[in-house]
Amino acid sequence: MSSRQSNRPAPGTSSGKKRAAKERVAAMRQQQARRERRERYVIFGAVGVIVVLIAAGAAWGITRQRAADNQPPALPKAVSGQRTTQPPWDLPADPVAGAERVGLRVEPMEGTAKHFHAHLDVLVDGEAVPVPANIGIHPSGTAMSELHTHDQRGVLHIEAPSADRRYVLGQLFAEWDVRLDQNHLGGLAADQANGLRAYVDGKLYRGNPAAIELTAHRQIALVYGPKDAKVDVPASYNFSPGE
Numbered sequence: 001m002s003s004r005q006s007n008r009p010a011p012g013t014s015s016g017k018k019r020a021a022k023e024r025v026a027a028m029r030q031q032q033a034r035r036e037r038r039e040r041y042v043i044f045g046a047v048g049v050i051v052v053l054i055a056a057g058a059a060w061g062i063t064r065q066r067a068a069d070n071q072p073p074a075l076p077k078a079v080s081g082q083r084t085t086q087p088p089w090d091l092p093a094d095p096v097a098g099a100e101r102v103g104l105r106v107e108p109m110e111g112t113a114k115h116f117h118a119h120l121d122v123l124v125d126g127e128a129v130p131v132p133a134n135i136g137i138h139p140s141g142t143a144m145s146e147l148h149t150h151d152q153r154g155v156l157h158i159e160a161p162s163a164d165r166r167y168v169l170g171q172l173f174a175e176w177d178v179r180l181d182q183n184h185l186g187g188l189a190a191d192q193a194n195g196l197r198a199y200v201d202g203k204l205y206r207g208n209p210a211a212i213e214l215t216a217h218r219q220i221a222l223v224y225g226p227k228d229a230k231v232d233v234p235a236s237y238n239f240s241p242g243e
Helices: 014-070 097-101 169-176
Strands: 114-124 155-160 194-200 203-205 219-226
Antiparallel strands (some): 194 203, 194 219
């Protein structure tokens, strides 16, 4: 009876032992290769996650920077002058000292980076109080603040050397050296009979009038007098051509 002879050495023979050893080595190498592949996958995955996180962080940083770049400059805090005398109020002895005290820049020439005009009316018991000429301008004419007046019309000139700042009404009163807050205008104080009201473009402003922002062609009115008095408050001002 014939049968096919197997070429595989018998397990107990020397050849069988060598073959078994080779198979174990091959299996170990395959197992090691699979382990190395898994480790590479883990490393590549971790690197990919890190790259994604770095890219996301960079994009978030760029977005935040762009948002910051688009934000307007901060509004200055409300400030004021110190005089508590009765109106009218003339120029202080040094018309630029108050400007420097509240951080306004005083330069030999008018700035050109930011140039606009606002208007201020001051009404006490129904009568107009003049806003003096040359607030913020040195008597010698050699220097002026970026916020100043040229005449008694109440036109406020903002002529700044840079465009990265904003301005509030209290800065003008600091230059004028007249007290201004929610309850005081110079030596005038709100009480049971009299009140101090502020209007912006004809609308009542609630809050400290020293914090009113100065913007192009904004009409501001400060009204002091009997609380029940009706006052004709202007909603706009007829600026001269080019103002």
